[in-house]
Amino acid sequence: MKVLIYKRTHKHDPDERGIFGIQDCMGQIRNWNYDAVIGIGGKSAWKDHTDIKYRVNWIGLEPKVIGSTKRGNLIVFAHFELYEENGKEIKEHYPKLFDYMYVSGSRKRFDMSSSLPKDVYEEVKSILDSIKDSSPSKAYNIDGADLDTNINYNLSGCSRFFKGKEIEIIIQKCVKENIYKK
Template sequence: MKVLIYKRTHKGDPGPEGIFGIQDCMGKMRNWNYDAVIGIGGKASWRGHEDIRYKINWIGLGPKKIISTNQHRGPGVVFTNFALFEAAGQDIETNFPHLFKYMYDSRKRFDMSSVLPENVYLEVMGILNSAESYTPSQEYHIENIENHPIEDHNNTKRCTGCFRNEDMEMDFDQDYRC
């Protein structure tokens, strides 16, 4: 199973409707080949969003890509199982200490490794298993996200997760091609 784990700097993407990319966050990464996503709160949250720091913010299983042609760098994504916790999520350092060390000690922004250390893998699988009882994204039936309001992140002070359309070089295992 390929799991995208990434650190969030702000709330709102995905929103309660369950669309990952509604604010165009994580750009082209949304089009990668993964089976699940775990959004965790990063160290450097935006002002006013500090309450998501070091918490499981959201989980999505069974992604389905939806059309996005209007100022988006990647598709929108909805999920067969979606859980949004934001600040109410579990504390990672307390509840998932191996994942905490793996993601925060290494200064990773995201991870989609083909091989995780066993102790991290077990915690990640526990997180994913907890989301199996959740219902699909509220907007699972939509075909495109063009009619949904999009926040313009180019006008924010900083959005370290959106990459501002800059070219980036990344190394991946052979199984992970964009």
């Protein structure tokens, strides 16, 4: 199973309807081939969004494309939970995942792998198992013809522009150690 785990800097993407990409966050990464997504709060959250820091913010299983933006697909999930600031604290509940994503010199913004260290894999599996009986995203059955009337294309949240000037984003590759394949 391929799981995208990424650090969030702000709330509202996905929105309460479960649409990942509603503010164009993670851009083309949303187009990658994955089976699940776990959004966790990064240590450098936006002002007024610091309450998501180091928490499991949202989880989605079995993604489905319902549309696209200029930078990436709009995704909903067959099983979805949005916790935002009410999610479990990662350091307390998932210490191996915490170490993997935040400690030991890790500057990862995201990790997508079908292979994780065994102890991290067990915690990630536990997170995913916690929502296997959850309902789909509220927008899961949206009709493509209704997309424009049902989605707020507020792309200002995560654009590649800062103060009106285009910025370059560089993504580092992750180094895998102690690989456990399932």
